[in-house]
Amino acid sequence: xxxxxxxxxxxxxxxxxxxxxxxxxxxxxxxxxxxxxxxxxxxxxxxxxxxxxxxxxxxxxxxxxxxxxxxxxxxxxxxxxxxxxxxxxxxxxxxxxxxxxxxxxxxxxxxxxxxxx
Amino acid sequence: xxxxxxxxxxxxxxxxxxxxxxxxxxxxxxxxxxxxxxxxxxxxxxxxxxxxxxxxxxxxxxxxxxxxxxxxxxxxxxxxxxxxxxxxxxxxxxxxxxxxxxxxxxxxxxxx
Numbered sequence: 001x002x003x004x005x006x007x008x009x010x011x012x013x014x015x016x017x018x019x020x021x022x023x024x025x026x027x028x029x030x031x032x033x034x035x036x037x038x039x040x041x042x043x044x045x046x047x048x049x050x051x052x053x054x055x056x057x058x059x060x061x062x063x064x065x066x067x068x069x070x071x072x073x074x075x076x077x078x079x080x081x082x083x084x085x086x087x088x089x090x091x092x093x094x095x096x097x098x099x100x101x102x103x104x105x106x107x108x109x110x111x112x113x114x115x116x117x
Numbered sequence: 118x119x120x121x122x123x124x125x126x127x128x129x130x131x132x133x134x135x136x137x138x139x140x141x142x143x144x145x146x147x148x149x150x151x152x153x154x155x156x157x158x159x160x161x162x163x164x165x166x167x168x169x170x171x172x173x174x175x176x177x178x179x180x181x182x183x184x185x186x187x188x189x190x191x192x193x194x195x196x197x198x199x200x201x202x203x204x205x206x207x208x209x210x211x212x213x214x215x216x217x218x219x220x221x222x223x224x225x226x227x228x229x
Contacts, residue, residue: 004160043206043219056216091160104149104168104210106217108160 004109006092012115018080021112023092024073031095033106034067034077038088046090049075082116089113119144121209123220130197131228138192138223140207145185148212152181152192155204155222164205165192197227 005024013019025032033048047057052069060067064083069075079086089111096103120143130136140150149168153161165174165181167190173182180193190207204224208217 042221043208043217045216048216093161104151105163105166106151106161107163108153110158110160 004092004094004107006090006109006112008112009110010113010115012117013082014117015083016081017116018078019082019086019114019116021077021090021092021114023075023077023109025075025092025094026096026107027073028096029094029107030097032069032075033093033095034075035091035093035108036088037091037111043091046077079114082114084116087114087116119147119209119211119218121207121218121220123205123207123223125223126221127224127226129226129228132197132199134197134227135193135195136197136225138194138205138207138225140190140192140220142188142190142209142218144209144211145188146211147185148210150181150183150190151208151210151217152179152190153206153208155206157203161206194225197225199227199229202226 007022030051034046035043037043046059047067049069065079067077091108091111093106093108095106122141124139147169151166152164154164155161167174167183178195183190204222206219206222208219210217
Protein backbone atom coordinates (compact mmCIF):
# COMPACT_ATOMS: atom_id res chain seq x y z
CA UNK A 1 0.00 0.00 0.00
CA UNK A 2 1.26 3.50 -0.82
CA UNK A 3 0.27 4.89 2.55
CA UNK A 4 -1.61 8.11 3.13
CA UNK A 5 -1.09 10.43 0.17
CA UNK A 6 -1.34 14.20 0.49
CA UNK A 7 -1.12 16.93 -2.10
CA UNK A 8 0.27 19.42 -2.65
CA UNK A 9 3.42 18.90 -0.59
CA UNK A 10 4.13 22.62 -0.62
CA UNK A 11 1.82 25.55 -1.25
CA UNK A 12 2.70 29.23 -1.23
CA UNK A 13 -0.19 31.61 -1.65
CA UNK A 14 -1.16 35.18 -0.94
CA UNK A 15 -3.48 36.30 1.79
CA UNK A 16 -7.09 36.12 0.74
CA UNK A 17 -6.66 33.29 -1.71
CA UNK A 18 -8.46 29.97 -1.44
CA UNK A 19 -6.38 26.94 -0.52
CA UNK A 20 -7.43 23.33 -1.01
CA UNK A 21 -5.43 20.48 0.49
CA UNK A 22 -6.12 16.91 -0.56
CA UNK A 23 -5.77 13.53 1.08
CA UNK A 24 -6.10 9.92 0.01
CA UNK A 25 -6.27 7.62 3.05
CA UNK A 26 -5.07 4.05 3.18
CA UNK A 27 -7.60 1.78 1.52
CA UNK A 28 -9.89 0.12 4.04
CA UNK A 29 -9.26 2.62 6.84
CA UNK A 30 -12.53 3.89 8.26
CA UNK A 31 -11.20 6.92 10.12
CA UNK A 32 -9.60 10.01 8.62
CA UNK A 33 -8.06 12.88 10.57
CA UNK A 34 -6.79 16.32 9.67
CA UNK A 35 -4.07 17.75 11.94
CA UNK A 36 -2.18 21.03 11.87
CA UNK A 37 1.39 21.42 13.13
CA UNK A 38 3.05 24.70 14.06
CA UNK A 39 6.10 25.53 16.11
CA UNK A 40 4.01 27.45 18.62
CA UNK A 41 1.12 25.05 19.13
CA UNK A 42 2.50 21.67 18.07
CA UNK A 43 0.07 19.18 16.57
CA UNK A 44 -3.61 19.98 16.80
CA UNK A 45 -6.55 17.91 15.64
CA UNK A 46 -8.79 19.91 13.33
CA UNK A 47 -11.48 17.41 12.33
CA UNK A 48 -12.03 13.70 11.91
CA UNK A 49 -14.34 11.51 9.86
CA UNK A 50 -15.69 8.03 10.38
CA UNK A 51 -16.99 6.25 7.29
CA UNK A 52 -16.92 9.56 5.40
CA UNK A 53 -19.07 11.33 8.02
CA UNK A 54 -17.61 14.27 9.98
CA UNK A 55 -17.72 13.32 13.65
CA UNK A 56 -15.93 16.11 15.46
CA UNK A 57 -14.92 19.44 13.97
CA UNK A 58 -14.41 21.24 17.24
CA UNK A 59 -10.75 21.80 16.38
CA UNK A 60 -11.47 23.75 13.21
CA UNK A 61 -10.25 27.23 14.10
CA UNK A 62 -12.72 29.35 12.17
CA UNK A 63 -15.49 29.29 9.61
CA UNK A 64 -12.83 29.95 7.00
CA UNK A 65 -11.88 26.29 7.37
CA UNK A 66 -13.99 23.49 5.93
CA UNK A 67 -13.41 19.81 5.26
CA UNK A 68 -15.21 17.26 3.16
CA UNK A 69 -14.97 13.55 2.52
CA UNK A 70 -17.10 12.76 -0.52
CA UNK A 71 -16.02 9.12 -0.59
CA UNK A 72 -13.86 6.64 1.27
CA UNK A 73 -10.75 7.42 -0.76
CA UNK A 74 -10.66 11.21 -0.81
CA UNK A 75 -10.86 14.16 1.54
CA UNK A 76 -10.22 17.88 1.21
CA UNK A 77 -9.41 20.65 3.65
CA UNK A 78 -10.25 24.09 2.35
CA UNK A 79 -9.27 27.48 3.70
CA UNK A 80 -11.11 30.46 2.27
CA UNK A 81 -9.93 33.16 2.57
CA UNK A 82 -6.43 32.24 3.74
CA UNK A 83 -4.48 34.37 6.23
CA UNK A 84 -0.76 34.44 7.17
CA UNK A 85 -1.55 32.85 10.55
CA UNK A 86 -2.79 29.77 8.69
CA UNK A 87 0.80 29.01 7.68
CA UNK A 88 1.57 25.54 9.03
CA UNK A 89 2.06 21.94 8.02
CA UNK A 90 -1.26 20.18 7.57
CA UNK A 91 -1.27 16.42 8.08
CA UNK A 92 -3.84 13.88 7.08
CA UNK A 93 -3.92 10.55 8.91
CA UNK A 94 -6.05 7.44 8.68
CA UNK A 95 -6.80 4.65 11.10
CA UNK A 96 -8.17 1.15 10.66
CA UNK A 97 -10.85 -0.63 12.63
CA UNK A 98 -10.91 -4.18 13.94
CA UNK A 99 -14.23 -5.76 14.72
CA UNK A 100 -15.88 -2.41 14.11
CA UNK A 101 -13.69 -0.73 16.71
CA UNK A 102 -11.00 1.84 16.01
CA UNK A 103 -7.56 0.33 16.66
CA UNK A 104 -6.10 3.61 17.84
CA UNK A 105 -3.11 3.37 15.49
CA UNK A 106 -2.65 6.33 13.19
CA UNK A 107 -0.90 6.37 9.82
CA UNK A 108 0.19 9.82 8.74
CA UNK A 109 0.81 11.33 5.34
CA UNK A 110 3.91 13.42 4.75
CA UNK A 111 2.02 16.65 5.14
CA UNK A 112 1.26 19.76 3.12
CA UNK A 113 3.39 22.76 4.04
CA UNK A 114 1.31 25.91 3.59
CA UNK A 115 2.80 29.40 3.50
CA UNK A 116 0.42 32.33 3.28
CA UNK A 117 2.14 35.60 2.44
CA UNK B 118 -8.40 19.40 29.34
CA UNK B 119 -5.64 16.87 28.71
CA UNK B 120 -2.13 18.31 28.59
CA UNK B 121 0.91 16.36 27.48
CA UNK B 122 4.45 17.42 28.34
CA UNK B 123 7.73 16.02 27.08
CA UNK B 124 11.06 16.53 28.73
CA UNK B 125 13.71 17.24 27.60
CA UNK B 126 12.85 19.31 24.54
CA UNK B 127 16.18 18.38 22.98
CA UNK B 128 18.82 15.76 23.67
CA UNK B 129 22.20 14.98 22.17
CA UNK B 130 23.98 11.70 22.94
CA UNK B 131 26.94 9.84 21.50
CA UNK B 132 26.31 6.71 19.50
CA UNK B 133 25.88 3.57 21.56
CA UNK B 134 24.35 5.20 24.61
CA UNK B 135 21.10 4.04 26.13
CA UNK B 136 18.61 6.87 26.66
CA UNK B 137 15.20 7.63 28.11
CA UNK B 138 12.63 10.08 26.84
CA UNK B 139 9.89 11.22 29.18
CA UNK B 140 6.23 12.01 28.65
CA UNK B 141 3.71 13.15 31.26
CA UNK B 142 -0.03 13.74 30.97
CA UNK B 143 -2.48 15.43 33.29
CA UNK B 144 -5.59 13.24 32.93
CA UNK B 145 -5.01 9.57 33.72
CA UNK B 146 -8.30 8.48 32.08
CA UNK B 147 -6.68 7.49 28.83
CA UNK B 148 -7.52 4.81 26.27
CA UNK B 149 -3.96 4.35 25.04
CA UNK B 150 -0.65 6.14 24.57
CA UNK B 151 1.46 6.16 21.45
CA UNK B 152 5.02 7.12 20.68
CA UNK B 153 5.76 8.54 17.25
CA UNK B 154 8.88 9.42 15.36
CA UNK B 155 9.06 12.42 13.02
CA UNK B 156 11.94 13.01 10.65
CA UNK B 157 12.51 16.56 9.31
CA UNK B 158 9.99 17.43 6.61
CA UNK B 159 8.19 14.15 7.01
CA UNK B 160 5.06 12.81 8.60
CA UNK B 161 4.79 10.88 11.83
CA UNK B 162 5.52 7.18 12.10
CA UNK B 163 3.95 5.21 14.91
CA UNK B 164 6.58 3.37 16.95
CA UNK B 165 4.71 1.83 19.85
CA UNK B 166 1.13 1.82 21.08
CA UNK B 167 0.40 0.93 24.71
CA UNK B 168 -3.18 0.18 25.67
CA UNK B 169 -4.36 1.54 29.02
CA UNK B 170 -4.38 -1.98 30.48
CA UNK B 171 -0.74 -2.59 29.54
CA UNK B 172 2.42 -1.58 31.35
CA UNK B 173 4.89 -1.70 28.49
CA UNK B 174 5.50 -2.52 24.86
CA UNK B 175 8.71 -3.47 23.11
CA UNK B 176 9.87 -3.30 19.52
CA UNK B 177 13.48 -4.07 18.77
CA UNK B 178 15.68 -1.58 20.63
CA UNK B 179 12.65 0.42 21.78
CA UNK B 180 10.74 -0.11 25.00
CA UNK B 181 7.87 2.06 26.13
CA UNK B 182 6.37 1.95 29.59
CA UNK B 183 3.13 3.37 30.92
CA UNK B 184 2.16 4.32 34.46
CA UNK B 185 -1.38 5.62 34.24
CA UNK B 186 -1.76 6.43 37.91
CA UNK B 187 1.19 8.80 37.87
CA UNK B 188 0.46 10.09 34.38
CA UNK B 189 3.81 9.12 32.95
CA UNK B 190 5.34 7.20 30.08
CA UNK B 191 8.94 6.62 29.09
CA UNK B 192 10.52 5.60 25.83
CA UNK B 193 13.77 3.72 26.28
CA UNK B 194 16.13 3.46 23.32
CA UNK B 195 18.95 0.96 23.68
CA UNK B 196 22.30 1.26 21.95
CA UNK B 197 21.41 4.46 20.12
CA UNK B 198 22.48 4.93 16.50
CA UNK B 199 22.80 8.03 14.30
CA UNK B 200 19.73 6.80 12.39
CA UNK B 201 17.69 7.27 15.57
CA UNK B 202 18.10 11.04 15.21
CA UNK B 203 14.61 12.49 14.89
CA UNK B 204 11.88 14.14 16.93
CA UNK B 205 9.96 11.78 19.17
CA UNK B 206 6.39 12.64 20.14
CA UNK B 207 4.06 10.98 22.57
CA UNK B 208 0.32 11.22 22.23
CA UNK B 209 -2.51 10.17 24.49
CA UNK B 210 -5.89 8.97 23.33
CA UNK B 211 -8.80 9.80 25.61
CA UNK B 212 -10.89 7.10 23.98
CA UNK B 213 -12.89 9.21 21.58
CA UNK B 214 -11.85 7.40 18.43
CA UNK B 215 -8.17 8.31 18.31
CA UNK B 216 -8.66 11.95 19.22
CA UNK B 217 -5.02 12.27 20.18
CA UNK B 218 -3.43 14.97 22.28
CA UNK B 219 0.23 15.34 21.35
CA UNK B 220 3.21 16.45 23.36
CA UNK B 221 5.59 18.98 21.83
CA UNK B 222 8.26 16.38 21.27
CA UNK B 223 11.88 15.66 22.12
CA UNK B 224 14.41 16.35 19.40
CA UNK B 225 17.08 13.64 19.60
CA UNK B 226 20.47 13.82 17.98
CA UNK B 227 22.79 10.83 18.12
CA UNK B 228 26.33 11.77 17.23
CA UNK B 229 29.14 9.62 15.87
